[in-house]
Amino acid sequence: MGKIAKTETVILCDDIREEIRNKRSLMGIYPDKVVVKRVAITLPKICLYMGLAGIKRKFEKINVTLKLPKLMPHSFDLKQHTCVKLGEDISVGIIVSPFKIQNQGNACFELRLDDDKKPSLIYKFRILVEE
Numbered sequence: 112m113g114k115i116a117k118t119e120t121v122i123l124c125d126d127i128r129e130e131i132r133n134k135r136s137l138m139g140i141y142p143d144k145v146v147v148k149r150v151a152i153t154l155p156k157i158c159l160y161m162g163l164a165g166i167k168r169k170f171e172k173i174n175v176t177l178k179l180p181k182l183m184p185h186s187f188d189l190k191q192h193t194c195v196k197l198g199e200d201i202s203v204g205i206i207v208s209p210f211k212i213q214n215q216g217n218a219c220f221e222l223r224l225d226d227d228k229k230p231s232l233i234y235k236f237r238i239l240v241e242e
Contacts (some may be wrong), residue, residue, distance in 0.1 A: 114231045117165030121234045127158045127204040135202065144237040150215055156208035159220050159234060164200045170224040175205055180216030180238060215240050
């Protein structure tokens with residue numbers, strides 16, 4: 112059980128594609144690491160998909176902070192069209208484009224609801240150079 116919802120599914124991938132009948136396709140799914148040929152390198156984009164089932168609290172805004180190795184964190188707000196209510200199920204796609212990698216090491220996405228000081232969800236991954 113997560114902090115935001117009863118069930119939290121978080122997947123890092125290369126692309127999120129909108130399909131017919133309210134479906135999404137996730138392309139190039141990563142395990143807990145992103146392996147690149149070299150650093151510094153720029154990927155066209157990186158996406159974080161979140162499926163949240165059984166929301167535990169109301170919120171209107173999601174703030175995302177991306178922390179990459181040896182760089183200053185980058186924060187931005189996701190725009191929600193409506194207030195998310197208790198018990199709802201939602202899916203959210205976060206797209207960072209371009210995705211600039213300067214160093215290998217630990218990285219993470221931190222998500223905060225509304226104006227929370229502490230993150231409600233942290234997705235950790237590693238950036239590695241191919242050997």
